Amino acid sequence: MSAPGPARTVWNDEKVLRRFAPFAAAMITLGFATVPLSNAEPRLEPLIAAGVLALLLFCSVPFVPWARLPRWVALLVPFGGLLIIALLRHADYGAASGFGILVLMPVLWLALYGTRAELIALLVAIALMFVVPILVFGSPDYPPTEWRRAILFVALSGFVGLLTQGLVATVRARAREAEERARLERRREAYMRAVMDSAAEGIAALDTDGLATFVNPSGAEMLGYSVDDLVGRPMHATIHHSHPDGSPYPVEDCPVHASLEHGSESRRSDEVFWRQDGSSFPVEYRSKPIESGEEIVGAVMTFSDISERLEVQRAKDEFVSLVSHELRTPLTSIRGSLGLMEGGVLGELPDEVLRMLGIAISNTDRLVRLINDTLDAERIESGKTAMERRECELGELMKQTGDLLAANAREAGVQLEIEPLATTIYADPDRIIQTLVNLVGNAIKFSPDGAPVTVSGEADDGLVRVTVRDRGPGIPPDQRERIFDRFSQLDSSDTRQQPGSGLGLAIARGIVEQHGGRIWVESKPGDGSTFAFEIPRSGGEAS
């Protein structure tokens, strides 16, 4: 056991000394008051004891500057106390006096507020207090049997003192740890609060009943409430009660509710939140469960108003589709004229001119494809193109895709392996082929020479899944979502070298989502990519 470390600070604490002095004084006065009763003759010792006691009591008065006095001055309290006890004991019945037991008082005091060395010094003083009278006065007041008592008292004092000191040190260390933990906790809380308060995004925390336990100022402002107004309210019923068209949004369907019930995480950007004044705004929000061990103790929701973003997107889409439309008409006639020239309408053309015409035609075709893709992507993503669903054989569509891309694969030196899945789906066959062509076309484009590209399918009860696996450069984790956005391509130099518009995957995603499915990619950089999509057999139509 180590000596109590912070004794010095406790020592210097005037309050501690003052708290003790009246206590010690009361105990000793009690004993002192009994002395005249037990001895017929007045004695000198009680008077000296009274003097020392007065001194100690003086120590407890507020104006003694303990903090500035040297430490040994404070030791006057326990050692002075011991002296008083010795005097009272001698004035009473010597060895037979009951005052001896009072030595535990200064022992306890030093056990609480002193160091190990000081406590041991006090034990030595106690030994002297018992031994000196035997040697100096002897029998009858201090008979030889008194030696036993001396040993007993020193042992008892040592035991009580050291044990108490050890316990006190442990308790103090625990208290300090708890205080430190509480301080760190307060600091972390202040830090988190500052971060959340200054976030531009709305942040709300919900308890398991869906009641708001925290809302940051940006969030409250977005919703037209004050923070205090929102805290304690059921969030779904307050801000998420209806769909954009005004129809009721049952809480059981809400992703935040799912986070609370099943611990799922979700992200939505096609819903609205409702303000206090009854108006709504388009919102993007994420919900995540708050877990404590295995238990879900709430959910956190982050949200932002995306009105501006949607407006910019809409203006951009409109502009792109307008420009594309305007470009398509003149391009079609340019392509027609070039085709006629190449076909020899203007007579035999020199080889050099034919070569130039070939370049012009292939580039015009590329431009037409780009424009068609741009328009397609815009129409499909905005839902303007209806899917023409009918019963079709998925295996057939996979084979047709293989036929369409066989020449590309040969040219690129890629082995195209199609494993058709014979199953019937209810979908738009042309659009499914378009999706497959985009995925398989990319896989061929990004595969190294001689590498295989495998297209396979799987079906379970209500879903069919098609997987396109390649051995290309792969896709870094942070880009796996982004590549499905329009006009987005990977930054790495080797994929940039491939021609492309960055529209193929956006179109594929649009088609798959219109069929009520989802599309994703799994990839280990350097070990190729696996693109997969999954659609309900019913093609997303309620059957």
Ligand code: ADP
């Ligand atoms: P692009 O016409 O540019 O191929 P996509 O939308 O089809 O447009 O693809 C977007 C980007 O995703 C590509 O430019 C490429 O960087 C990356 N990508 C798509 N498929 C693959 C693949 N199989 N392997 C590696 N990168 C791919």
